[in-house]
Amino acid sequence: MSDGMRGVVVAHGGLAAALVEAAERIGGAAGALVAVSNTECGRDEIERRVTEAVGDGPAVVFVDMPCGSCFFAAMRLSRARSDVQVVTGVNLPMLLDFVHHRTLPPADGADRAAGKGHDAIRHA
Amino acid sequence: MPIALYRVDDRLVHGQVVIGWGKPLDLGFIVLVDDGVFAAEWERDLYRMGVPPEIELRFADVTEALRQLPAWRADPRNGLVLTGDVQTMAALVRGAPPIERVNLGGLHHKPGRIPRLPYIYLTADELELLRSLAANGTEITAQDLPTSAPVALEGLA
Numbered sequence: 014m015s016d017g018m019r020g021v022v023v024a025h026g027g028l029a030a031a032l033v034e035a036a037e038r039i040g041g042a043a044g045a046l047v048a049v050s051n052t053e054c055g056r057d058e059i060e061r062r063v064t065e066a067v068g069d070g071p072a073v074v075f076v077d078m079p080c081g082s083c084f085f086a087a088m089r090l091s092r093a094r095s096d097v098q099v100v101t102g103v104n105l106p107m108l109l110d111f112v113h114h115r116t117l118p119p120a121d122g123a124d125r126a127a128g129k130g131h132d133a134i135r136h137a
Numbered sequence: 138m139p140i141a142l143y144r145v146d147d148r149l150v151h152g153q154v155v156i157g158w159g160k161p162l163d164l165g166f167i168v169l170v171d172d173g174v175f176a177a178e179w180e181r182d183l184y185r186m187g188v189p190p191e192i193e194l195r196f197a198d199v200t201e202a203l204r205q206l207p208a209w210r211a212d213p214r215n216g217l218v219l220t221g222d223v224q225t226m227a228a229l230v231r232g233a234p235p236i237e238r239v240n241l242g243g244l245h246h247k248p249g250r251i252p253r254l255p256y257i258y259l260t261a262d263e264l265e266l267l268r269s270l271a272a273n274g275t276e277i278t279a280q281d282l283p284t285s286a287p288v289a290l291e292g293l294a
Contacts, residue, residue, distance in 0.1 A: 080187025
């Protein structure tokens with residue numbers, strides 16, 4: 014799957030890679046998502062990694078928490094690029110939905126992903 | 138109340154600061170001393186998003202910090218003063234004594250820096266500056282989280 018915007022998952026430690034691997038195993042959308050870790054990164058390095066992972070095209074950047082170095086790096090890039098949107102609180106359901114709706118405009122894709130992720134959080 | 142922690146961390150406000158130290162220290166406020174962030178309203182707004190409502194986040198440049206440090210020390214809440222580089226912290230140590238301890242929490246790779254710990258890279262000039270602060274009575278240790286063992290400055294050479 015290579016058409017449409019890119020999903021970039023940015024998280025602490027090995028979380029992003031694990032989420033991307035799980036999403037690919039379940040959703041079968043290899044290549045739709047890119048994982049970025051902030052391990053041993055200062056501000057400049059995490060911003061460089063996020064910018065490189067996003068590339069030149071439209072993207073949604075999924076971060077683990079609505080604070081911290083991953084979030085701030087994503088927000089700085091989003092401020093400079095209207096085609097890069099940020100969704101916080103990344104979870105597997107939102108990624109699984111996102112990979113099949115990558116032709117949406119980035120803002121719509123981000124809204125949809127955030128909604129799907131939120132819907133998946135329940136007191137079961 | 139004395140400032141609970143003076144920390145140097147080039148990631149500025151992030152999880153280790155807000156949660157890792159913020160919870161055990163029961164922080165009531167954090168002061169980010171950074172000339173660039175202080176001058177940019179959108180950056181200040183961004184960092185405010187990263188702090189829970191029970192912790193007040195203040196911003197200052199070095200000049201403002203030197204002026205305000207006595208008031209911050211008199212605040213009855215526990216506070217953390219945060220800088221993104223060694224030079225800014227050195228300006229506070231020299232300009233607003235006493236600062237008895239400085240925590241190195243995260244200084245990462247940049248050209249000219251040498252790895253000292255996985256989370257601490259220092260240039261020779263930065264190490265020398267820290268040594269000069271230590272020689273004047275400030276204890277310098279590296280410690281990313283309260284649960285980690287502190288590493289004395291001599292261990293970073």
